Amino acid sequence: MKKRKHSLSFFVVFILVFFCMVYSVAAKSKGKGWNVLLITIDTLRTDRLSCYSREHLETPHIDSLAHRGVLFDYAFAHTSTTLPSHTNILLGRTPLYHGVHENSNFIVQEDHLTLAEFLESIGYSTGAFVGAYPLDSRFGLDQGFSTYDDEYGSQSARGNKYYVERKAEEVVDRALVWVKRQSSPWFMWVHVYDPHVPYEPPQPFKDRFKEDLYNGEVAYVDSELGKIFDYLESEKMYKNTLIVLTGDHGEGLGQHGEPTHGFFAYNTTIRIPLIFYFPGIEPGNVPDYVGHIDIFPSICEVLDLKKPDLLTGVSLLPAIKGKKLKHGPIYFESLYPFYSRGWAPLRGYIDNEEKYIESPIPEVYNLKEDFDEQNNLAQEKELNRYRKELDEIMAKYSGAKEKEALRTPGSETLRKLRSLGYVSGVSHEEKQEYGPEDDIKTLLPLYNKSIIAKQIYVQGKDQQAIRMLQEVITERKDIDVAYSNLATLYKEKGNLRGALLVLEEGMKNLPESHEIFSAYVNFLTEAGQSDKVISLFNEVGLREMDYDPELWNFLGIAYTRKGEYMKALEALDKAVSIDSDFASTYNNMGNAYLSIYLNTKNEQELQKAIENYQKAVEFNPEDAAAYNGLGAVYKQLGDLDKAVKAWEQSLSIDPEYGLPLYNLGYIHMERGNNKEALRHFVRYLDLYQNNIPAEKRRQIEQWIKQMEEKKH
Incomplete structure (x- = not known):
């Protein structure tokens, strides 16, 4: 668990004064003093909850909450990835204001007011328990939480693979430990990640839902959340607790050609469940269209607190009480493809049961008659009207702070997000004009084909997989994943030269692609082409060089192999300055110092080698290379027993x-x-x-x- 720390710098003091001004009205009244429980379920399709649809599975525990409270039939996310959706919820503003547009390139700025800070200012104890790395405290949503539990484990064995998510059971159990120690009022946020890919429900859900593992994940989450509801029941806390349950976004599951999420903004991925419960509520359903940014102001009004002036959502309490809701257009966007690959931006809005999607191939849907979005009416409409209204919505929701959230992610962030299926590329400037060739609808099928090719390669269909990737590259020269996957396939088949040729072509066609450049440097290092690695660093000026320690790590290896040890250490020091707990860098520093010792016999260099190998093991206890290095050092010191022990440890990790x-x-x-x-x-x-x-x-x-x- 982490405690959020604040330094008393002048800047922070200024911000605290500002917040005191914002809070002043709320602080005069502590409202009803009810506890607040916010539950967010990642990647949850509304139709997988039986309180919304009985077509797929039973979710009895979430159903029980819906039967106690009010269920919103048509609630929507403003974004289709994890970090921005939760930022929308906790700030009550869209990305047009707070600037967090997708998972990997953005950080929530400290001068934004979060729901946790608002409630903490009037005496609430605050705790958050999150299930996956996209909500790690480094991205800024820990603001206002005295406890922010984002521990997912440590590095595992080979390849610096990270544990970047944890099961709902662990999240829920840690949340229950915390809440049992609190006195009212408390605010607790519980986030479970399990329905996200890969779909790996534990038993017995794995066997019960072997034909649809996504449903198994949802059923498992429902079961775990039942523990929280049972606790509230046993402690008679339903009489003084406000509960909000929602999803951050949905999941494509193949509809509209989208296997997962993050690309399109169809209802499969932006419609989300939303359930409110509080003491005295009259159970029922609300048919109005609402959005994530309405949650914060609704909590304020339910608690009888004046909402902060900065919120742009509307309170849903009138609708909960059966009144007609006055709600304006609901803005949405999907900018992950733009920020990760430079594809055309996608934005739009929903208003009066009509949906407009702005993209090079625009779309208009009548949601009353076509909620599944099968019949695009764009050719029948005067699109300038929709574009004008979208411009007005964006102007209304925009803020001066938007661009301040943009950050270049470090390599640890990139590694962890990639393991969850998110790729970060360069941050592209929007072009003046995008054509149909830039539209997500045009490009996603080629991206999907590249992913499927790698999957069928694993099934043993080598030549078919290679042919599919070659077809993608022939059709479009700008699908980065086609190059990286084809190169990986060639390398795994022992054709490292072929892999390098593919990546050279990728570098030529996508010179700003961090993914291709990183793979190219990696493979060149494996091929022992140190001169080429060094020359690339002099020729290519990717901005990621200043933020990715792996690249400097490879440069350090290249210089070490050439015997230019001082230059190697300079490169490796740069890597450490970017990411001070990247185990592989310390291992390579150990290699450099050991090489210096072998050339100079200066035992001080040998001691430095030991220190760096030990650091590598400290940061990654399963770093086989570091244990091998330690064995080499012990042999030089004449301690053969320790050498044997270190090498045996290395082999136990990687036989x-x-x-x-x-x-x-x-x-x-x-x-x-x-x-x-x-x-x-x-x-x-x-x-x-x-x-x-x-x-x-x-x-x-x-x-x-x-x-x-x-x-x-």
């Missing part, structure tokens, strides 16, 4: 890692333990027969022959 296999074979041979030496050398040759120099292979074969002869 197919060549360096410790060879090192253990050699040291056991030196110590006369031929049985162990033979075992490691034979294993080494089995794995790397075709990837080691012929002279080295012949030497190992000669050692094996000599040891086998001694056995007889």
Whole structure:
């Protein structure tokens, strides 16, 4: 758990004074003093809750909340990715004001007022329990929470893979521990991530829903949330608790050609469930169209608090009480494809059961008759009217702070978000004009084809996968994932030269693609082309170079291999300055210092090598390369027992890692333990027969022959 810390700088003092002015009206009255529970379920389609539709599965616990409270039939997100949607909810403003448009390039600025800060200012204890990395505290939504629990675990074994999400069970259990220690009033936000890809529900839901694992995730979440509802019941807290349950966005599940979310803004991905409960509420349904930004002002009015002036949503309390709601147009956007790949921006609005989507191929839908958005009416409409209204909506919701949220993500952020399916590219400037060729509807099928190709490759259909990716590249030269996936396939088939040729073509056609550049440098490093790596850094000026420690890590490796150790350490120091807990960088610094020692015999360099290898292990206890480095250092120090132990630890993490296999074979041979030496050398040759120099292979074969002869 984390406690939010505030430094008493002049800037923060100024902000606190500003907030005191904003809070002044609220602070005069603490309202009804009810507890507030906000539950957000990631990637939740409305039609998967049985209180909305009984077509797919039963969700009895969420249904029970709906039966106690009021269910909104048509609630909408303003964005279709996690961070911006939750920012909309907790700030009560759209991205046009707060500037958080997608997951990877933005941070919530500290001078925005959050719901947590508002409630904390009138005496609420505040706690948040989030299920995945897109809501990590580094992105700024922890403002106002005295406890912000965003612990997902640490680095795991090979490849610096991160645990970037956790199961609903852990989120709910930690939330219950916290809330049981609080006295009223408290504000608790519980976010569960499970319905997001990959769909991996635990048992028994995995077997019960083996034909539709997404439904299994939703059923699992419903079961876990039941623990919270049971606690409230047992403690008689329904009599003094306001509960809001919603989703952050939906999921395409293949409809409109969108497998997941984040690209389009059809109702499959922006319609969300919304349920309100509070003491004295009369159960029922509300048919009005409403949005996420209405939640904050609604909570204020339910609690009998004056809402902050900055909120742009409307209170839903009149609708909850059965009155007709006066609601203006609902703005929405989908800018993840624009920020990650430079595709055309997508924006629009819903008003009077009509939906307009602004894109190079515009769309208009009559939601009353065509809620599934199958019949595009754009050709029958005067589109200038819709464009003018969209411009007016954007002008109304815009704010001077919008562009201040834009940040370039660091490589740890990129790695974690990529593992969840989000890719960050360069931040593109909007073109003056976009054509149909830039439309998401044109480009997404090619993107999907590139993803499917990699999936069928895993199924053993190598040639079909390669052919599909080649077809994408032939049709369009600007689909980055086609290049990176094709290169990866070639590399896995042992064709590293072919992989490099693909990435060279990708660099030529997409010179600003961070994804392609990073893969190219990585593969060049693996191919031992150090001169090419160094020249690329001098030729290419990607802005990500200043924010991605992996790139500087590769440069450090290149200089180390060339024996230019000072330049290597400069590059690796730059990597550390960007990301001080990136284990691989410390491992490579250890390699550089060990190399310096081997050339100078200066034992101070050996000590520096130990310190850096140990740091690598500290930040990633399963860094096999760092343990191999430690073994090499211990051997130089003459402590062979420690060397063997370190190499064995390295192999226990990665049983197919060549360096410790060879090192253990050699040291056991030196110590006369031929049985162990033979075992490691034979294993080494089995794995790397075709990837080691012929002279080295012949030497190992000669050692094996000599040891086998001694056995007889």
